[in-house]
Amino acid sequence: MTASRPGPNLNRIATSLGVSVATVSNALSGKGRVSGQLVERIREHAAELGYVPSQAGRALRTGRSGVLGLVLPDIANPLFPKIAQAIEFAASAAGYGVLIADSRGDVAAQTEAINRLVERGVDGMVIIPRRGTRISSAACPVAIIDTPSTPGNTVSADHWQGGLEIAGHLAGLGHRRILIIGNNQESNVQNDRAGGIRSGMRPGMHSETLWIDQLEQENGSGCPLGLAEKVSQGFTAFAALSDLQALRALTELQQAGINIPTDVSVTGFDDLIWSSVVTPSLTTVRMDMDRIAEIAVSALVDTIKTSSIREGVLVTAKIKRVAMQLIVRQSSGPAKPPQKTSEMENM
Amino acid sequence: MTASRPGPNLNRIATSLGVSVATVSNALSGKGRVSGQLVERIREHAAELGYVPSQAGRALRTGRSGVLGLVLPDIANPLFPKIAQAIEFAASAAGYGVLIADSRGDVAAQTEAINRLVERGVDGMVIIPRRGTRISSAACPVAIIDTPSTPGNTVSADHWQGGLEIAGHLAGLGHRRILIIGNNQESNVQNDRAGGIRSGMRPGMHSETLWIDQLEQENGSGCPLGLAEKVSQGFTAFAALSDLQALRALTELQQAGINIPTDVSVTGFDDLIWSSVVTPSLTTVRMDMDRIAEIAVSALVDTIKTSSIREGVLVTAKIKRVAMQLIVRQSSGPAKPPQKTSEMENM
DNA sequence: CTGAAAGCGCTTACAG
DNA sequence: CTGAAAGCGCTTACAG
Missing domain, CATH: 3.40.50.2300 (Response regulator)
Structure with missing residues (x-):
């Protein structure tokens, strides 16, 4: 047998309403052309049942996990809370979750952290590189936040x-x-x-x-x-x-x-x-971390949505330096x- | 058409080796009884191809995402780095990823953060509750880190x-x-x-x-x-x-x-x-955050692995207070x- | 406007 | 020891 989730799925909503799963899916996502009436009925029923879409199902089907990775040189760095908060906020606003990975200690740990995120299927990641490290590419789009003078920097405070x-x-x-x-x-x-x-x-x-x-x-x-x-x-x-x-x-x-x-x-x-x-x-x-995070995440998300095949590219943003405020x-x-x-x- | 991932999958390894996907799966996971020779060949080939298992496929099949959520009252809290680092480390050691969610601001945001994690399909979560909040339960196992005098506290510094x-x-x-x-x-x-x-x-x-x-x-x-x-x-x-x-x-x-x-x-x-x-x-x-995190995560993971159906329970640990060191x-x-x-x- | 069907990649119970 | 098959929940191109 295969393991099943606790909550209702599309199929349950569909049968309970006497329609097809395709229609339910379309109604909930607003993609296919479904009559306004039906959409209404389906959404209501889904809410009633407390339907929560399965990320796994969606991810398997679409090839996208809806999750971004965040790699930090040292989580214990006192600047980290601001960064993490800003990235999480920006990602969340763009509909993404954030998986953290600490590259505790040496440079090898950074590579390992990146790999771990790739294994978890992130759609892209934001990396704040270790000092002296140069990220060439990973198996997915990467946004780098460091300083404008770092080669490959996506965006950062000036x-x-x-x-x-x-x-x-x-x-x-x-x-x-x-x-x-x-x-x-x-x-x-x-x-x-x-x-x-x-x-x-x-x-x-x-x-x-x-x-x-x-x-x-x-x-x-x-x-x-x-x-x-x-x-x-x-x-x-x-x-x-x-x-x-x-x-x-x-x-x-x-x-x-x-x-x-x-x-x-x-x-x-x-x-x-x-x-x-x-x-x-x-x-x-x-530094305006919210702004920086917003730019990094949206550049990342743009690349993710554009490239049909997931490639390892360093993402670039139009605005590369964000002014610091005295x-x-x-x-x-x-x-x-x-x-x-x-x-x-x-x- | 359905979207496909960039890398090789079990099927590719299987056909390329002239065996079945089931055998490849068994060989890589070490579960089914596969001859030592074949296991060797399969693992080698998988490594050669740079095979990375699809979390989505696995999650869909097993009903488990392999991801834990971490809910913090305020990521900007200076204590956060230590906590996040410790949790990430413990989770990582247990084979789990960590999705963060900040309950920025009010109590409602905390509930929302929890829901967001549930939607992302976490198998369980660690919550450091907002002051004065009392977590009753979520749609998945929950470990609470606060203080021993908090009702429902799973583990914390003494x-x-x-x-x-x-x-x-x-x-x-x-x-x-x-x-x-x-x-x-x-x-x-x-x-x-x-x-x-x-x-x-x-x-x-x-x-x-x-x-x-x-x-x-x-x-x-x-x-x-x-x-x-x-x-x-x-x-x-x-x-x-x-x-x-x-x-x-x-x-x-x-x-x-x-x-x-x-x-x-x-x-x-x-x-x-x-x-x-x-x-x-x-x-x-x-506080010995590494120890606290280890206890919280392992209690959480135990519950996740034990309960066949994902329920919303407050996880308990044997050791509830971890000594603080002067x-x-x-x-x-x-x-x-x-x-x-x-x-x-x-x- | 709606539905039947295929298939994403995996694991597992079962048959051989 | 190995393989064929089912099915987790979803989305999408296609047929009606």
């Missing part, structure tokens, strides 16, 4: 422009010496953000970049960043490339007795939950403009 | 015991006046944590509870918590019921010039990413033991 926003903000407050704080030198996203900051600086401004990954390799993980010393060197603004690093900087500075924002400013990236909760709250730059929460300039330091530097 | 750990830790350091900081008075989880702290206090200790939701209702969201005043009232320990609130407390205290951990201690709950990143890092209590990162007692205050209090 991280470079986000950096420009930060630089502009700090410049406007009168800061001249900026310490950029990143935690991964390999990250395309972080490099774009840093590049944006650097190129957005006005004449006379100076920046230095502190890569935490490098520092920790030398001094052990969790080591102090030595920011108090940087303050004494005349840095008045600390521009972290992610809110998490901003938080690290903020608390280290506070602990050293340096007042924020009176003495120095701290900015972040991403507008994560805690940015607004800490004292003082963080100036940061927000959220100003700290707005003090440097307390004692580091004039002397600057002058010395110019000598 | 939040009460976590509170005991915190109280014991603070008592050991010599703290006598503890301010418990929560952000949601309705939350079962937070109430259990607070209850644990209170009941774990030694004689002579005193606690007060600050509910941020209540405070913000009066003074507007994002208002200061007035912790400096609490310090002057003799409180030396601030036990937040979540790491986010701990972070809020930590930075507010630092901003007020109060040194942590020299002057006062701050503890959290959950060991979220930032607990170890801030200065000073937070003492907190960690992570000590701050270990100073109160600088000036609030002796006088205590004495006054006893008068």
Whole structure:
């Protein structure tokens, strides 16, 4: 015997109404030409019976599962909730479910995660690649969200422009010496953000970049960043490339007795939950994940619906970069403009 | 015509090898009695062709999709990554995929999210209920992760015991006046944590509870918590019921010039990413989400495999509470033991 | 406007 | 040990 589902199926509705399954199917989907009256009767009866169409049956017949995969470099990444929520929302609006797959750990796990999704029959997937990874293709359409400078990127926040926003903000407050704080030198996203900051600086401004990954390799993980010393060197603004690093900087500075924002400013990236909760709250730059997700998903869905045969293509979207929005929460300039330091530097 | 998938199917393998599909199926699944030789040949050929079984075909035939649903109260919750990762890992190990559904916003959305998963044909689901919600049943087996005091809870961290750990830790350091900081008075989880702290206090200790939701209702969201005043009232320990609130407390205290951990201690709950990143890092209590997920998923899978007909039952597990583990990162007692205050209090 | 029929890919009870 | 056949629930091209 074959296993049967609990609920009613098309056949039950059909026989109970004395019509054919084809007609019921057509009536419910609104595709075939069925008389308005019958449509009405069928829909009513289906609702009454609590009919839930079988995805399996539909998938087998149409060759499409109605499910998208979401591959993340590391689910534990604090940015993940926003991304997942946005993708789920966009997919759901387009009538798709979202299957998650974490590429926990290494690059091999990413490939494995992708394969797992293919085995589950996803119609396409959204991949946020691991750092340094380059997705060539899978067995289905793929949308990539990373950064505009990543080859093959489908859509993403314009991280470079986000950096420009930060630089502009700090410049406007009168800061001249900026310490950029990143935690991964390999990250395309972080490099774009840093590049944006650097190129957005006005004449006379100076920046230095502190890569935490490098520092920790030398001094052990969790080591102090030595920011108090940087303050004494005349840095008045600390521009972290992610809110998490901003938080690290903020608390280290506070602990050293340096007042924020009176003495120095701290900015972040991403507008994560805690940015607004800490004292003082963080100036940061927000990506419009809903927009990004919407673009990625609709590009994906377009490809899925268009291509008759499921192929492994990298999907492209018309809009590839979505502007980041500056959220100003700290707005003090440097307390004692580091004039002397600057002058010395110019000598 | 019916749509066909890109890859090879059982039929192709069968004809290409001159055997029947039944034999191929049996060989690949290892179920029927097929000669070792043939099994070998068939598996080899299948691998060569890059055969990927059709979930749709299998699901239609067996009545099981091999997919579990995960319903979250709010994906944007910072705890979500850990949960999702753990569930995905456990499900994946058990051979299941995970479909996510966010019950964004209100309670109605939760019901809708559940229905959406049912429509997608999940075999069962893990629900982390919204505060104050009570899941009665869905159209499939359901495992609930909340807190042991929630009726119907399948498995969860032992939040009460976590509170005991915190109280014991603070008592050991010599703290006598503890301010418990929560952000949601309705939350079962937070109430259990607070209850644990209170009941774990030694004689002579005193606690007060600050509910941020209540405070913000009066003074507007994002208002200061007035912790400096609490310090002057003799409180030396601030036990937040979540790491986010701990972070809020930590930075507010630092901003007020109060040194942590020299002057006062701050503890959290959950060991979220930032607990170890801030200065000073937070003492907190960690749930073993991997263990919890493993228990929830295996209870769910057991029910799915046992019940021949898919019913809407709340799944139960043998182990309902998983111990929380104290992570000590701050270990100073109160600088000036609030002796006088205590004495006054006893008068 | 409605229905009969084929077939998507799989598994399983049964016959040989 | 192997194969023929049925059937899970659906959709679609075709016939009426």
